[in-house]
Amino acid sequence: MNIENAKAQMRKGVLELCILSLIKETPAYVPDLMERLQKSQLAVVEGTLYPLLTRLKNSGVLTYKWQESKSGPPRKYYELTTQGKLALTELEEGWRQLVESVNITLNQQPS
Amino acid sequence: MNKTININLAGFVFSVDEDAYHRLKGYLENIKRYLSNVEGQEEIVRDVEARLVEIFQSRMLNDREVVLIADVEYAISVLGQPEDYRMDDDNSYSNFQSTSSFKPKKRIFRNTDDKVIGGVCGGLGAYFGIDPVWLRILFVALFFTPLNGFLIYIVLWIVIPEAKTTADKLQMKGEEVNLSSIEKSVREEMKKAGKALEDTIGNEKFGERSASKVRRAAEDASDFFLSLLKMIFNAIFRILGFLGVTIGILVLIILFSTLFWGNFSLWGDSFSTWEGVEFLTILFPNSNMHLGMLWGIGLFFIPLTLLAIMAIVRALFNLPKLHPLVYRVSLFLSLIGLILVINGGVNIGRQFKSEGYRETTMQLENQSKQRFIQALPIPSNQNTEVDLNMNGKDFKWHKEPNATHFNLVEFTIESTDSEKAYLLIEKQSHGKSKTEARSNAQNVVYLPVEEDSVLTIPSYYSLVNRDIWRAQEVKVILKLPVGQSVYLDESLDGTMYDIKNVTNTIDYKMLNHTWIMAQNGLTCIDCPDSKSLDPWEELEDIPEKK
Structure with missing residues (x-):
């Protein structure tokens, strides 16, 4: 069993939830998201986010607005759609249930 | 001194060091490959490129103009390895798994580990998966035929690059290798190169500081003129090169049609090549002038013809570009030939004056x-x-x-x-x-x-x-x-x-x-x-x- 790999899989699994949650209040572009994710010590690289955001956008959960930048190319600022907000509440509920179940599983004493 | 390459990233132009360019290109290509089955692949790559612009711009603050390998490595550390781009929960990963063990595109290299003269046969053998001994026998046999195996060997020797890195050697055989293992060895290679580069840059800066202002100004001026000259020459060489290859191909056609039909036909008139040479002996019956003209014609056409052959061989086998020196030397030779021909022509013209x-x-x-x-x-x-x-x-x-x-x-x-x-x-x-x-x-x-x-x-x-x-x-x-x-x-x-x-x-x-x-x-x-x-x-x- 590849432990590093298993950990990475776990991180990736909850990444969608985290991203939706992070842009719930304020629109963000990828480096912003990275900063917030690093603050919460969720180790990911930007490369992981681009395909994820694109797919979420294509499924209608996210949308983006172009914003001019001072020197570089325009930036994509992502925000939630109504559908996204619904999805987020469902995912949050799912996560809570999962944490609960996992915790119960982990704390279960052999009887 | 390092070569730089201008690239366009999301509409922004960067001068990129050659090593850094190859690293960057490989990185983007790998991402594309990892995302090959993902919907919106193009959009993702565009996003990544836009982000690369921001990262490079943030690194170019101190009046630095060239993107170095260190900058590319930094950008990759921010963006992540190509593997990080895949998404496990859709099909792309499994699809990629099935294609990741594909044979990497084979390329011909000279195999210097298995060489007798230049490693040409060794490399060809590795490429085609046959014992090089057979190829060597074939070449030795060709030496004694009009096909001129010797010339073919020399041309191949010049055209085919030497397998220097492990990746080259693996690619030469088209061996089944894990993509990431190749990438790892390449990355290590590049890191070494990057370090060496930083060292030399450091030294240059130190040396410059100790140089006097006057000297630096003089160097600046001469640098300017040198680079100007270089630009002019480059432009001339590029035009000449294009013309040269065209003429070379024409000569090839003439030679072939002379070989096969005895003459060639152009715009309705048919000429025989040997008649042309013989006609020269009538124009210049005595002398050195005739020889000079023949030498001029030979010098003008032969390098161009060889260049054309090389261009064709290169296109056929998907080989990298030749060393620029090869172009320059052959173009220089054909320029001398052209001067001799023009000189001869002017001489003839004078002979017809009155x-x-x-x-x-x-x-x-x-x-x-x-x-x-x-x-x-x-x-x-x-x-x-x-x-x-x-x-x-x-x-x-x-x-x-x-x-x-x-x-x-x-x-x-x-x-x-x-x-x-x-x-x-x-x-x-x-x-x-x-x-x-x-x-x-x-x-x-x-x-x-x-x-x-x-x-x-x-x-x-x-x-x-x-x-x-x-x-x-x-x-x-x-x-x-x-x-x-x-x-x-x-x-x-x-x-x-x-x-x-x-x-x-x-x-x-x-x-x-x-x-x-x-x-x-x-x-x-x-x-x-x-x-x-x-x-x-x-x-x-x-x-x-x-």
Whole structure:
């Protein structure tokens, strides 16, 4: 069993939830998201986010607005759609249930 | 000194160090490959490129202009390895797994681990998966054939790059290797290169600080001029290179068609290549000038031809670019050749500057009323004849061991007040000066023959082979007193030129008829009545009458 790999899989699994949650209040572009994710010590690289955001956008959960930048190319600022907000509440509920179940599983004493 | 490459990332231009460029290119290509089954792949790559612009811009703050390998490595550390781009929960990952063990695109390298001379056979063997021994035998066998295995080997040696890194060696065999393992070895290689680069940059900066301001200013100025010169030369070389390869391909076509058909045909005229070389020996019969011209032609065409061959080989086997030095040296050589050719051409031109004439008369024995005139055709066979159109007339020449014949002869008939008919032979030539032109004209051998009533006009003149050809021309005029008549044999076709006559009959229609010199000019005795001619021919004759 590849432990590093298993950990990475776990991180990736909850990444969608985290991203939706992070842009719930304020629109963000990828480096912003990275900063917030690093603050919460969720180790990911930007490369992981681009395909994820694109797919979420294509499924209608996210949308983006172009914003001019001072020197570089325009930036994509992502925000939630109504559908996204619904999805987020469902995912949050799912996560809570999962944490609960996992915790119960982990704390279960052999009887 | 390092080469930089200009790239366009999301609409922004960056100068990128060569190593960094290859790293970056490989990175983007790998991402694309990882995302090959993902919807929106293009959009993702665009996003990544836009982000790369931001990262590079943030690193270019201290007036630095060139993106280095360290910057690319930094960007990759921010963006993540290509593996990080895949999404486990859709099909892309499993699809990628199934394709990740694909054989990486094979490329030909010279295998210096398994070499006898240059590793060409070793590399080809590895590429085609056969024992190089067979290829070596094949090449040795080719050495003794007209295909010139030696030349082929040398060309391949120059064209095929040496397998330097492990990745090269794996690619050479097209071995089944894990993509990431190759990437890892390449990355390590690049890291080493990046470190070496940073070291040298550090040293340069240190050295510059110790240099005096004056020296630096001078260096700046000379740098500027050097780079300006370099730019100009680069532009010239690029244009020359393009022309060169085009000419080279043309030469190849000519060579091949010469080999297979003995001549080649261009714009409707057919030339034989060897005839061209032989013609030079007539233009320059003596000397170094001739050799210089041949050398010039050889120097001009051979490097270009080799370049063209290499370009084709490169295109066929998907090989990397040649070392620029190879281009430069070959273009330089062909430039020297071009100068020699131009020099030779100017020399020829000077040889043709002045004109000179010689006129001789030939008395005719037979002064009877009827004369039969025929032409002697130029001795030629198909292999030694050039059809070049000169002044509306097919130029033919024929070389024999001692003399060369040219068909630049014109025959015409004029009336004379003298009692006897005679031939006026006007020889014309070119030369460096009038005197030389006249002596060149005198060299022309032209001998009409009279036998009873038959006058034979050669349709060609001859030059002894040590004499030089300076576009000599011969005009033969039969001066005919009133009352004498001639029969024009059809062999005169092509030699007779604009013979004035009463009915303004065109030259070729005068053949096979008898003409008498009347008071007002040549008159046909046995021609059919012009009214019986069909209307088409009359139409043709109308403009002549005016």
